Amino acid sequence: MTExxxxxxxxxxxxxxxxxxxxxxxxxxxWHKSDYPKLSNEDKVLEALRPLAIPPGDYMVPRPANRQDxxxxxxxxxxxxxxxxxxxxxxxxxxxxxxxxGLWFTYCTVVGIFAAYIAGRALPAGAPYLHAFRFAGAxxxxxxxxxxxxxxxWYRRSWTTTIKATADGLIYALLTGGTFGWLxxx
Numbered sequence: 001m002t003e004x005x006x007x008x009x010x011x012x013x014x015x016x017x018x019x020x021x022x023x024x025x026x027x028x029x030x031w032h033k034s035d036y037p038k039l040s041n042e043d044k045v046l047e048a049l050r051p052l053a054i055p056p057g058d059y060m061v062p063r064p065a066n067r068q069d070x071x072x073x074x075x076x077x078x079x080x081x082x083x084x085x086x087x088x089x090x091x092x093x094x095x096x097x098x099x100x101x102g103l104w105f106t107y108c109t110v111v112g113i114f115a116a117y118i119a120g121r122a123l124p125a126g127a128p129y130l131h132a133f134r135f136a137g138a139x140x141x142x143x144x145x146x147x148x149x150x151x152x153x154w155y156r157r158s159w160t161t162t163i164k165a166t167a168d169g170l171i172y173a174l175l176t177g178g179t180f181g182w183l184x185x186x
Contacts, residue, residue: 002120002127004113006185011112014140014179018108018172019101025168035161056091086155108172111143115176119184129181137177145169 025031039045062078064070119135145166151157 002123002125002185004116004120006125007116007120007180010136010180010183011109011116013183014112014115014136014176015105015108017175017179018111018140018144019105021171021175022104022108022168025171031164031168032161035158035164054089056089059085059087059089061085061087111140111172112176114143115139115180119180123184125185127184129184131181132184133177133181136180137173140176141169141173144172 115136118139152162
């Protein structure tokens, strides 16, 4: 067993490596360019929705009022007539990239903490590179990728988008595993 306190360097450095890799993937490569296609009638959609002043949040449309409503002819007609959507409404105005990047780095650090915890419980100091790589990398893959699949299963998010994000998660896991293997206490 290796104490979490001696793994602070691989935790933070793996977060830095993942943060940098994700920045390269999202800002410099065209990999995610097609994740959210532009609506051909975007201006009309915005004009129609703007007067409704929908507050920021997650919405499902149509949404049944209760369990009995799910089987009603009225609800079935709403589903048939559409549109059927799961929508996230963001606050108006420019994105706060500083806030989002700060939260992303915090998330990467939290994934590193869990990777350190799992690897630290399984491995002693002096464990071989590959052992630390496997435990930390597998845990990081779980943290960065597996929950994304729920969005495609339940909310029909594009499988292409989910698979691309899973590939990103694999890259992040390899970086995390490599960092832990490299810096594992001897």
